[in-house]
Amino acid sequence: MTRAEVFDKAWRLGFKGDFSLFDEIYHPDFKGVAPAADEVELNFDGFKEVLHTLKDFIVFTPPKTLAEEDTFLKVHRYNKLKEADVFSLVTVFLTYKDGRIINQEYLIEELSFDPSEGQDWNWEDYE
DSSP: OOHHHHHHHHHHHHHTTOOHHHHHHEEEEEEEEOTTSTTOEEEHHHHHHHHHHHTTTEEEOOOEEEEEETTEEEEEEEEEETTSOOEEEEEEEEEEETTEEEEEEEEEEEESSOTTTTSSOOGGGGO
16 A cells, blocks of 8 residues: 555544554654644644544545655645535645654645536545
């Protein structure tokens, strides 16, 4: 699996309350900005709590790799709010230390259209 695929799998398992892969790929000294939490920096355990809460609100597509180096991964994916037709393009910046994610930041751009329209996928594929 690519690092982007492992990252995606960890998030999907985390949405189900299984953080075993998270524990493998995230560095114990992790610090990151919580997605959609007004730039609040969280440690590893706090980040897992936010992720577990997000499962009730969003659906996300698998990430596509934009840039990758030994210590850096940049991916983007689409998000949809579950209870509304609100869509966003999310760019995730991952920094690695000792082969594990030490930092994670986001750039979230709200979209005025449904990115699944005209594509070979739909949101139900990822719920």
